[in-house]
Amino acid sequence: MKYYLAIDIGASSGRHMLSWIEDGKMRLQEVYRFYNGMDQVDGHLCWDVGRLFAEIVAGMKECKKIGKIPTSMGIDTWAVDYVLLDDKDQVLGNTYAYRDSRTDGMDALVYEKIPQEDLYARTGIQKQIFNSIYQLMAHKTQEAELLGKAKTFLMIPDYFHFLLTGVKKQEYTNASTTQLVNAKTNDWDYDLIAKLGYPRDIFLPIEMPGTEVGHLSQTIQDQVGFDCSVVLPATHDTGAAVMAVPSLSDDTLYISSGTWSLMGTELKTANCSPDSMACNFTNEGGYDHRYRYLKNIMGLWMIQSVRKELSPDEEFGSICEHAATETITSIVDANDDRFLAPQNMTAEVQAACRESGQKVPEGIYQVAAVIYNSLAKCYADTVREIEKIEHVTYPCINIVGGGANAAYLNELTAKATGKTVYAGPTEATAIGNIMAQMIAAGELQDLAEARKCVFHSFEIKEEKGC
Template identity: 60%
Template sequence: MEYYLAVDIGASSGRHILAHMEDGRIVLEEVYRFYNGMEDKDGHKIWNAEKLFDDILEGMKKCKEIGKIPVTMGIDTWGVDFCLLDKDDKRIGDLVAYRDDRTAGMDEEVYKIISEDELYERTGIQKAIFNTIYQLMALKTKEPEKLKEARTLLMVPDYFNFLLTGVRKQEYTNASTTQLLNAKTGEWDHELIKKLDFPDELFGELSMPGTVVGPLKREIAEKVGFDLKVVLPATHDTGSAVMSVPCTEENTLYISSGTWSLMGCELPKANCSKEAKNANFTNEGGYEKRYRFLKNIMGLWMIQSVKKEFEAGFDYPGKNKDDDYSFANLCDRAKEETIDSIVAANDGRFLNPDSMIREIQNACRECGMQVPVTPWEIARVIYRSLAKCYKETTEEIENITGKKFNSVNIVGGGSNAVYLNELTAAETGRSVNAGPGEATAIGNIGAQMLSNGVFSSLSEFRECVYQSFGVIKY
């Protein structure tokens, strides 16, 4: 039996998921899960790269322990973050996180060189202050010696692949989040890179999902107890998640629901129109160079942050020591509340506030709305606010693309939020199909299986996802 290993690392946790085919269906098995989160170091928010890589190896060792050795593995993570290597392939500095404030004001530095309109026309990528282009401008402006020392730029999953194999590859879907790819060609925009005075040698040949990176380095194979091939999935987690949307219709509206809610559709060509720019849509790279035309919505980051604060002891009226702050209970209890307040969920104020609870309360107070105080009231405000965003985004996508959608296909962890799914169906006026929660890992595995000839096409893989996991309709 052939096993495939997906290492899916999100902003709050990572997991190793094994898959194999059985009676024509994909069977999943989680073998290892680990914590991830930003840390504070030297005035910056960083990812602990060493710990993350140790966890990658630990999960691989678990495969050995249970006697299920994968033939290939693939790693996916979030986008935009990167590291630089010097001439000796040593990492330069820490792996700084996208929520770090080093990019404050860097948009204006970029727009001194190229206008915001022209930048969108060239790249098709929505403005987000944490995009790689602004992170690199921060380095150029504040720490130019690091850029001068650099010889290689690797996005986060590219870096872990390098540590595993010693091979440097830049994968297309994650590279598309840098805002440095040309939307028409799908390649690095070297003219733009030259204008910005970033070292051109950092941007080499792009590799597509399904590409074999190589075998494990000998010392890595010895550590984990076996060898395999490392294969590129769509290394941007949303790219992998969209691959596993269990729908083969040409016009498919999806939400990849996790820390972020990524809502959009697939297009054969990027849409870099003024209408798309004004609505803040992005054209990220997808499998087979499809374009993921989507909008970033704040997503479950809000409820994740609130959950942590209540678990840490945040006080509220009627608090009970036995109160359950699990996502499932927050969602169920929210449905029972009656508060009608909503907030602009995509407002930048919710990106990284000192207290998400206080920020939501302040936003309601400023708008003259009832202020939520209990966990269940706050959860209701969040879920209703997200559903309203989904409605507005659905209308924008239809207006900009001219497409019509009868349903919303939700995949990822948020597909398990029954109350949010019900709200989304009510707000959008469309049926909601809730697909697999482990969508990103499934898409990661799909790219590996396609590379290995298990499936002949993306459509065939998606049909198998539907047959294997089904959907829950709302």
């Protein structure tokens, strides 16, 4: 039996998922789970990459304990955040988290070098103030000395792969989220990098998912008790999740539903048009040079925050079920930046309702109902925008990721969009990570075969639209 290990690290937790093929179906086993979260360091929100790597190693030891040694492994994480390494491969300064406010005003400095319209035409990436392009401008203006010492720029999962193998490789899907990759060449836009005054030499050649990084270093082998190959998955978690969308049609809408809701479709050619920019769609890199044409919607981060504030011990499923019984119809703009990192999400939702003259929700179930209503409306608006821009009518929406379990939200989405909603698999990110490894190993032939395998391996729930 060949085992494959996906280490999937999100903004709030990480897990080690083993997978194998048995009776023609993909099987999954969670072997380790750990906490993740942003820490306050010197007044900034940061990631503790040292602690996260210790958790990576700890989970690998669990594979040894249960006697299931992976043939290969790969790590995916969230996007846009990075480390800068010096000439001794040590991390320079803090590893900032994307919700940190240091990027405030950095967009204006970027647009002094290149107009926003030209930037979108080159990269096809939507404006998000936390994109790496703005984070690097913050480094340049606030910590120029550190940026000057940098010898290597690595996205977070690429840094972890380096710690495992001693080999540095920069993976494509995550690199595309920096807003520094040219949408036509699928390579770093070095002219753009020069315009912005970022050091060219820190950016490594871009590699595609399925590329072998190397084998575990001897130091890591001694710690975990085995050796295996490290293979690049789609290291951006959404890139991995989209791989696992169990549709065999090219005209497919998806929502990768988790902390963020990423809603869109796959394109073979990036859409960098003014209309696309006006609707704030992004063209992130996908497996096999496909483009993930999507919009970032605030997502279940809002529910996660409200739960933490009002009812931290209650299960999300219970919150969703109780919200379904509420009759409140208030709606907020879930994409408003006010919900990105408020001091209190509950108070922010209530304030938004109050300011717009709507009923103000009280208690976790009413607040959750407002959030679910608002997300469904965002999804419906996004469907209409995609269909207008792409001149395609989509028959259904595939929801993957943890949010696929939110039955009430799926029901609202079906009603708001008028589309049939298919929900699942919930472990899409880990599955997509493993798909890239299995294709690289020859166990699955290509993406189409891998998606067929996912379709037949996991339960997919259906919710009819109006």
